[in-house]
Amino acid sequence: MILILKSGVDEAEIEPIRRLLTGQNIIMQDIVGETTRMIGLAGDTSSISEDAVMCFPCVERIMRIQEPYKLAGRKFHPADSMYEISGRRIGAGEFAVIAGPCSVESEEQILSVARDVKASGASFLRGGAFKPRTSPYAFRGLGLDGLELLRLARQKTGLPIVTEIMSQEYLDAFAEHVDVIQIGARNMQNFALLQQVGSIGKPVLLKRGLSSTLEELLMAAEYIMAGGSQEVILCERGIRTFETATRNTLDLSAIPVLRQRTHLPVVIDPSHATGYWHLVEPMALAAVAAGADGLIIEVHNHPEAALCDGAQSITPQVFHRLMRKADAVRAAIR
Amino acid sequence: MILILKSGVDEAEIEPIRRLLTGQNIIMQDIVGETTRMIGLAGDTSSISEDAVMCFPCVERIMRIQEPYKLAGRKFHPADSMYEISGRRIGAGEFAVIAGPCSVESEEQILSVARDVKASGASFLRGGAFKPRTSPYAFRGLGLDGLELLRLARQKTGLPIVTEIMSQEYLDAFAEHVDVIQIGARNMQNFALLQQVGSIGKPVLLKRGLSSTLEELLMAAEYIMAGGSQEVILCERGIRTFETATRNTLDLSAIPVLRQRTHLPVVIDPSHATGYWHLVEPMALAAVAAGADGLIIEVHNHPEAALCDGAQSITPQVFHRLMRKADAVRAAIR
């Protein structure tokens, strides 16, 4: 960490900072430039409050050098992580596709979709039992009945299930029945939930918030990991920009950037990012070409009758074609 | 709601839509332009799933005409709302300032600040007992002990207290001890929390999410109101943009825009929006000039020793001056 001081600062003004930081075992090194004076700080600067330091009138700016995340970072965990979840693998070269409907709607629907996506090569089944909806008047999912239908689908197909938790109220049910617990984009900085979900120790699929930086995404993963669970999968699902032609803007450069900074697997959700089914295939293939560890894709057997997000769901037929092309692209970049 | 159809669509393709919507008591009216064919929908269109309609291959685009919020909107509640909370008023011309430290740190601190801000004219005391922090390693507030100190400060000064809830775990404690329950920006779309807090029936201060549109803010208020509480105060606290000179970009046009759309009071938080104490006064005065119903301002007796957000806190002296100027601006725009 480096403190850049205001010009014309004298030693007496710096003294209180020296006292504060010496008490925290921080070593200070003066850096005197031609026009600017700085203080370099060495030691465990993760405990220093930037806010506290910024209050000293002589400080103009602070620059952090070290990454603020430890468990999620590559520094102490250089190799890619790979998880084996109910017999399926993801990470470190193991590619996995999570597919299924936006919402679980009925036994017929979830079983039909589960069988179709399994036949096409999906490794995990997704489906919402609890749905975050902008309007309190919209369909919010079948709740615990939806969880029950997902269990049934797992039993019939063997696919591990991925589904979103929205509240600590159902923590026990998720701990018991769900293979991968999803934290949605709108809850990425619901710190209470992150910690509680982390404490269960199950694999977690963490979606990037609509306006979260990649560093914030890694800090949210750090919350979960500090809570206990070490198996976090990061998911890019589009960020909010000024462009209105797509629902959000899919930030595929997140893949190589995260690859550099973290050992955690990275999956891409082109369905929620784009909001339109005809954009799903090209963006899914682009994600594979950029090196994603997996995809999460909405598939519905009757998109026009879907209770939620039908416009972005692809049919099992389109999904089947997409999987074939994704295989080809993976082979191409190897 | 208007459906814009793709060009060259024939009646057979439209038939399934007619069936779906007729079943929902929606009246359809054909609109045939020179190059574009449309269907206008009348009736209670709030129950129509845009997603479902978008799945029909003949539909190119959908345009919603009516506002999706009812309780928060002006249509059925044209007059400004005014709340009387523990003897203090806000809304419909009643201006209120909420002031206090970012975090409750000690009895000495909270009492000292409470007395100072009261003496300068603040109506409510703010102070965080539970703090959302990006890093799991940062100070996260005193928790229930912090709530206890806030109660003490209220007892000594008579100022009603405003503090943030982060998890349903403490719902009972908040219901019992807090005058205005704050939902933070990062939880604006934590729909489970919105609903639970609404069910308590207490006044709620709802902060706009960093990347939430004003319509989404109103929909979040709608969640709380649909849950039970009718006294929601909206708070603009900066949105996330590309500009890095300030922590966030304070969107003051939210004041007149919200004034037009909703009867709920609107307050502005210049401290969190800008992130720098020297920007607080000018932006607070700008908010007053734009017609805000109130301000929420961080005040700390020793900003440089604050455990959190010291850099954006002003001293009681600066706050005192700000309050005098705010009074003058209010008089000027009347």
Place this chain on the structure above:
Amino acid sequence: MILILKSGVDEAEIEPIRRLLTGQNIIMQDIVGETTRMIGLAGDTSSISEDAVMCFPCVERIMRIQEPYKLAGRKFHPADSMYEISGRRIGAGEFAVIAGPCSVESEEQILSVARDVKASGASFLRGGAFKPRTSPYAFRGLGLDGLELLRLARQKTGLPIVTEIMSQEYLDAFAEHVDVIQIGARNMQNFALLQQVGSIGKPVLLKRGLSSTLEELLMAAEYIMAGGSQEVILCERGIRTFETATRNTLDLSAIPVLRQRTHLPVVIDPSHATGYWHLVEPMALAAVAAGADGLIIEVHNHPEAALCDGAQSITPQVFHRLMRKADAVRAAIR
């Protein structure tokens, strides 16, 4: 175009609008919903000023149905465009890579890079003679001497040249010596330049502005085409968002969205979008997988000695490998 009227509007208030629009040969159709009254407008609405209509106090909102672009749109030009430029093809399935240094620096440099990229399969040579730089104190290119060196490189290698014009001052020189005239992102809405460049009738590479929507990009292309040149190549090169891990956010969904709306070829510039050379290859491959018609890539023989943008340039060796992988990805998605 549809006018949504305020509630409770009576016929007398609408009368002035009827007069205004009837005079413009616009046919009006009343649409009366349960709570909202609208007027549908048919005819050539592209001549209607939305601003003028918005001034009538009875109008609440306007919705445009038709696309505002004609020459660039698919409606009157359904088939993909393909251009043959100095013997190289791009568009409608013909894939082309434009490669070269950010700036032309010396004869040795441009000839060396030109030979290398040609050997690896590039179709066009890029290189800046006039450079847009944020600081007036930075290197701004060799100017006309740079153009001269590009001509030399074309003569030696046969590669057509692509280079940026920044001012109408050099229009004649560009008309004479350049194969594809580039309009940079910062000039995408320099309407005077768009029109002048269009009037030359040469192929134009038009880069998307940092905060321009895809519709605005198409309207900028429309300017050029209305000016005369029909051979416009669109280029996505990253948009400005809150994320700071990359210089800009590469919006690859622009590829399938533009494919749907326009017949013009679309190329991707991963070098400027990301700002870091190690992100260029994964994003280039992603662009190919998403269906781009081409790439534009910065290649430098000595990146560390580059006078500009060295950090995002790849070496000829990395470029060679990228081209092999790009070929494989193209084969995979076919």
Place this chain on the structure above:
Amino acid sequence: MILILKSGVDEAEIEPIRRLLTGQNIIMQDIVGETTRMIGLAGDTSSISEDAVMCFPCVERIMRIQEPYKLAGRKFHPADSMYEISGRRIGAGEFAVIAGPCSVESEEQILSVARDVKASGASFLRGGAFKPRTSPYAFRGLGLDGLELLRLARQKTGLPIVTEIMSQEYLDAFAEHVDVIQIGARNMQNFALLQQVGSIGKPVLLKRGLSSTLEELLMAAEYIMAGGSQEVILCERGIRTFETATRNTLDLSAIPVLRQRTHLPVVIDPSHATGYWHLVEPMALAAVAAGADGLIIEVHNHPEAALCDGAQSITPQVFHRLMRKADAVRAAIR
């Protein structure tokens, strides 16, 4: 400037950087932290190419300490600048309002508006003769005839005129007839135009680009000042964000931030920022309360018949009231 090196770098890898920079008279100082090694650079670092340095494989990141602008900055020009332009003052406590129609449309219109805004206290007359329009099919202004009408209005009212230049083609006409030359938001980084306009030596009103940072705005001012003109007025007119309730998001915190960094006057354009006339007054008053040096406001005698931007124009009556309130707010904050 500080170079942060990758971990585990050895002296041999740093050697080429030392050679490069020693040749540029830069003094290097090693900063060795516990986990990170850095090199502090002193001397005139404005000549160092960050790109060149970033190409050395041992460099992880670069941090610039000094501001990149000199003429526009406060460092060498601590006092606020005040300009006297054709008898009107702006800056350093002198408040000025620039008012008039979006476009000059006719003699009757411009004279009528000019007289009205003068009577209400405006200091300058604005009016577009050359209009930047997103569509090539829209009204683009009267051109030189518009300039002629502005001259006539100045002659009749004594108000100096402010109007936008879009191309160097008309540089001579602007140099001869215009008091303050406006550079529009879309041309803020049209570096050729900035330099040419600067060379005339006339006052310039420089609008912030829709996605430009405040630092980029100051660098654009630096271009003009380096070109010759020292009288630059900065104008905030809204930035592009995800919010759609307003045309752009007016960033009023730009006022105190720029005040700190530059001696140049800052004016606010609430008309273009918001896009709706009923938002103009509250945002204008907010700008005054935040300390703006002036306002630029669209006023039209018949907004509903305006050829451009009528929806954001206020009538002379509303303008008159706004001016009275603005005076009161200015008095209040003194």
